[in-house]
Amino acid sequence: MTTVQTNASHEVTAIDTAARWPLLLLIHASIKWLVLSGVLALIGSIQLVQPVFLSTCAIFAHGRIVAMQESIFIYGWAANAGLALALWILGRLGGSPLRAMNWVVVGTLAWNVALVLGLIGIATGDATSIAFLQLPRYVQLLMVVAYGAIAVPGVLAWAGRRTEGTFAAQWYAVAALFLFPWLFSAAQLMLLWSPVRGTLQAVAGGWFSQGIWTLWLAPLALAPAYYIVPKVTGRALPSYEFAPHSFWCLLVVGGFTGGRHLVGGPVPAWIASLAIVSCVLLLFHYFVVFMNLRGGLGRGSTASRLVAVGLLAYVLGGLVDAITAFRGVAAITQFTFVEVAQQQLALYAGFTLILLGAIYFAVPRLLGRGWFSANLVIGHAAIAFTGVALLVVSLLGAGWVQGHDLLDAKISFADIAIHTRPWLLAATAAQGILLLGNLLLLVNFLETACAGCCASATPTENPFREPSTMEATAS
Amino acid sequence: MKNGPLFFFGLFVALTLSWAGTVLLSNHQLGALTPFYDENESASFPLRQPGVAARGQLVYADLGCASCHTQQVRRPDFGSDLARGWGERQSVARDYIFQARVQLGTSRVGPDLTNLGARKPAYDAEDLMKFLYTGMIPGTKVVTHPPCTYLFDERAIVGETSKLALNLTGGFTPAAGCQIVPTEGAQSLVAFLLSLNNTYDYPESRPMPVEKAKPEAAKK
Numbered sequence: 001m002t003t004v005q006t007n008a009s010h011e012v013t014a015i016d017t018a019a020r021w022p023l024l025l026l027i028h029a030s031i032k033w034l035v036l037s038g039v040l041a042l043i044g045s046i047q048l049v050q051p052v053f054l055s056t057c058a059i060f061a062h063g064r065i066v067a068m069q070e071s072i073f074i075y076g077w078a079a080n081a082g083l084a085l086a087l088w089i090l091g092r093l094g095g096s097p098l099r100a101m102n103w104v105v106v107g108t109l110a111w112n113v114a115l116v117l118g119l120i121g122i123a124t125g126d127a128t129s130i131a132f133l134q135l136p137r138y139v140q141l142l143m144v145v146a147y148g149a150i151a152v153p154g155v156l157a158w159a160g161r162r163t164e165g166t167f168a169a170q171w172y173a174v175a176a177l178f179l180f181p182w183l184f185s186a187a188q189l190m191l192l193w194s195p196v197r198g199t200l201q202a203v204a205g206g207w208f209s210q211g212i213w214t215l216w217l218a219p220l221a222l223a224p225a226y227y228i229v230p231k232v233t234g235r236a237l238p239s240y241e242f243a244p245h246s247f248w249c250l251l252v253v254g255g256f257t258g259g260r261h262l263v264g265g266p267v268p269a270w271i272a273s274l275a276i277v278s279c280v281l282l283l284f285h286y287f288v289v290f291m292n293l294r295g296g297l298g299r300g301s302t303a304s305r306l307v308a309v310g311l312l313a314y315v316l317g318g319l320v321d322a323i324t325a326f327r328g329v330a331a332i333t334q335f336t337f338v339e340v341a342q343q344q345l346a347l348y349a350g351f352t353l354i355l356l357g358a359i360y361f362a363v364p365r366l367l368g369r370g371w372f373s374a375n376l377v378i379g380h381a382a383i384a385f386t387g388v389a390l391l392v393v394s395l396l397g398a399g400w401v402q403g404h405d406l407l408d409a410k411i412s413f414a415d416i417a418i419h420t421r422p423w424l425l426a427a428t429a430a431q432g433i434l435l436l437g438n439l440l441l442l443v444n445f446l447e448t449a450c451a452g453c454c455a456s457a458t459p460t461e462n463p464f465r466e467p468s469t470m471e472a473t474a475s
Numbered sequence: 476m477k478n479g480p481l482f483f484f485g486l487f488v489a490l491t492l493s494w495a496g497t498v499l500l501s502n503h504q505l506g507a508l509t510p511f512y513d514e515n516e517s518a519s520f521p522l523r524q525p526g527v528a529a530r531g532q533l534v535y536a537d538l539g540c541a542s543c544h545t546q547q548v549r550r551p552d553f554g555s556d557l558a559r560g561w562g563e564r565q566s567v568a569r570d571y572i573f574q575a576r577v578q579l580g581t582s583r584v585g586p587d588l589t590n591l592g593a594r595k596p597a598y599d600a601e602d603l604m605k606f607l608y609t610g611m612i613p614g615t616k617v618v619t620h621p622p623c624t625y626l627f628d629e630r631a632i633v634g635e636t637s638k639l640a641l642n643l644t645g646g647f648t649p650a651a652g653c654q655i656v657p658t659e660g661a662q663s664l665v666a667f668l669l670s671l672n673n674t675y676d677y678p679e680s681r682p683m684p685v686e687k688a689k690p691e692a693a694k695k
Contacts, residue, residue: 047621048584051610051618051619051620051621051622052610052618052621052622055610055621055622055623055624056622056624056625057625058538058625061538061539061621061623061625062539062542062543062621063538063539063540063541063542063543064537064538064539066539066542067539067542125537126537127536127537127539128536128576129535129536129537129539129540129541129576129578130576131581134539158479159479164477165477166477171482174482174486175486178483178486178487179486179489179490182487182490183490186494190498195575195576196498196502196506197505197506197508197572198505198508198568198569198571198572198573198574198577199505199568199571199577199579200498200501200502200505200506201576201577202577202579203497203498203501204498206497207493207494207497207498211490211493215489215490248485248489251485251486251489251490252489252492252493254493255489255490255492255493255494255496255497256493256496256497258493258497258498259497261581262579263553264549264550264553264554265547265549265566265579266547266565266566266567266568266570266571266579267501267505267568268501268504268505268568271497271501274496274497275497331552331553331554334549334553334554335545335580335581335582335583336582336583339581339582340582402583406554406555406583407554407555408555409555409558409559409560413585413586413619414612414615414617414619417619
């Protein structure tokens with residue numbers, strides 16, 4: 001992975017201009033969903049400390065808020081942003097402009113319309129109550145088709161690549177493109193159209209929700225990470241020869257972590273044991289990712305710093321996942337906020353920060369102009385770091401208190417609520433902070449895109465800029 | 476990775492392996508689980524859900540109750556599930572075979588509901604309705620549950636008061652001439668919650684960890 005481009009004229013190429021507006025459409029949708037998901041997360045968090053909050057309206061029932069927030073985060077923010085970056089990377093590493101970009105536009109519109117319809121469905125009473133698969137089944141078919149349409153240029157770029165070798169960023173991007181439709185449609189069949197029997201639903205649901213993380217979201221985050229880090233450091237990745245092993249480890253072993261949350265439950269014990277072993281084996285993957293991308297830590301622009309912190313959180317998330325999978329630890333942490341903290345560590349601190357960094361990296365190159373305001377970028381990064389740290393720590397604290405209280409049968413749930421309250425208030429504050437940061441991103445993005453929109457009508461005299469001016473550097 | 480088709484095949488195998496290894500294998504083990512026929516009682520267990528309870532389970536799913544409540548009693552060596560009186564035995568796969576959408580849950584912000592219909596002292600429908608409306612456990616003054624007032628209608632009393640109307644006191648007393656009546660959703664939800672009663676002891680629900688129990692008993 002030594003495709004370091006030092007020449008500024010290579011920074012914005014025909015590959016980027018061809019993909020400009022379709023990919024910006026995806027990124028635009030993703031940022032708006034991220035903000036909306038933040039609003040719902042804030043409401044849900046307030047409801048945990050103040051049960052009366054907005055509770056008289058059925059749309060704001062806590063369970064529905066959680067279901068909507070989760071769906072928006074995964075299918076709104078993560079899918080749109082992840083796909084945009086995966087396509088961009090496949091185009092750039094494939095060496096030729098992306099083809100069939102009309103499919104992306106149509107697919108993006110269809111995907112987001114389906115998501116809106118699904119959210120209306122949840123709000124009016126059609127939620128499925130299956131983790132990560134909350135959207136009602138009538139929109140899911142449309143989503144599979146729309147996903148296929150968005151993925152077309154990526155597959156074409158992969159199949160028609162001009163380079164001799166392939167890069168880790170490409171493997172992860174292609175894996176994410178292919179694996180999601182299979183996983184998603186298999187889960188729909190097993191859980192919604194022709195449900196399996198009894199607790200098998202929990203097993204299939206666990207396989208799906210862990211698969212969404214290990215087979216789709218993690219590759220979607222690693223693709224930009226493996227692309228950006230060597231570009232920023234300007235060096236070949238250390239221990240790169242282990243990257244293929246780490247890749248296959250994630251895909252093969254990751255799928256087996258499905259029984260992760262069924263420890264002690266009404267399913268055969270081997271399912272949980274298999275998941276625990278897999279969680280530990282997966283540490284190999286996390287370790288190699290850390291070894292490969294450790295060069296990205298502590299240098300470079302704000303964008304690369306976001307990616308670096310995200311990667312650190314990604315690795316930590318894997319570590320916490322493995323530790324809390326063990327039966328001895330799970331006896332305390334299962335069903336508590338520790339699990340929420342682990343999820344936030346992986347999904348927010350890991351996935352989201354990497355993708356935010358990648359967006360800050362990619363948008364200037366797509367548009368051929370820098371961000372509207374460098375200060376907003378720096379501000380967002382600072383806010384995001386603070387918010388994420390506060391969120392994870394406060395949820396861990398709440399979970400630890402809750403876990404120990406749950407073990408003592410004499411402590412009532414009302415008392416547990418009182419004991420966890422300070423921690424949950426901190427988590428609520430963290431959600432507010434994160435929302436504020438994402439609003440900054442939205443403003444900055446809209447301003448940048450509008451400026452790019454107006455400028456592109458008249459040819460700019462110098463569309464190529466030094467890479468350093470592309471990013472808002474804080475160092 | 477240079478070989479495109481082989482790479483594609485690898486991706487497919489990776490997904491299929493994990494699917495076969497977790498879902499297919501457990502389906503092989505549990506998919507054909509039948510009700511247990513007890514000759515002494517001349518009945519088979521678990522009992523089928525009444526229709527109204529099956530409808531209530533849909534309300535449970537739609538409101539996302541599973542985001543705070545579990546429906547599983549874990550094994551005796553796990554947590555305080557048994558000590559809290561959530562059940563007298565661990566939940567087993569057979570308990571769930573008649574449920575259309577099993578919601579084991581992943582969070583215990585609120586208590587487990589597996590055996591809500593078998594609690595001692597027993598809840599009756601009236602208690603649960605009031606609890607859902609006010610969000611306060613009967614006899615306490617603290618709101619611990621989001622009040623689900625949308626599950627109830629406030630209606631003018633025409634003629635007699637409805638048989639279903641809630642007998643509310645304190646700050647919740649409806650205005651004069653009005654009554655608070657549970658909707659059909661509330662009635663099915665409560666019927667579902669009260670139908671949760673897995674007390675029958677199956678052969679497989681009794682395997683106490685013998686080797687483990689002995690040293691503990693010796694300590695005591």
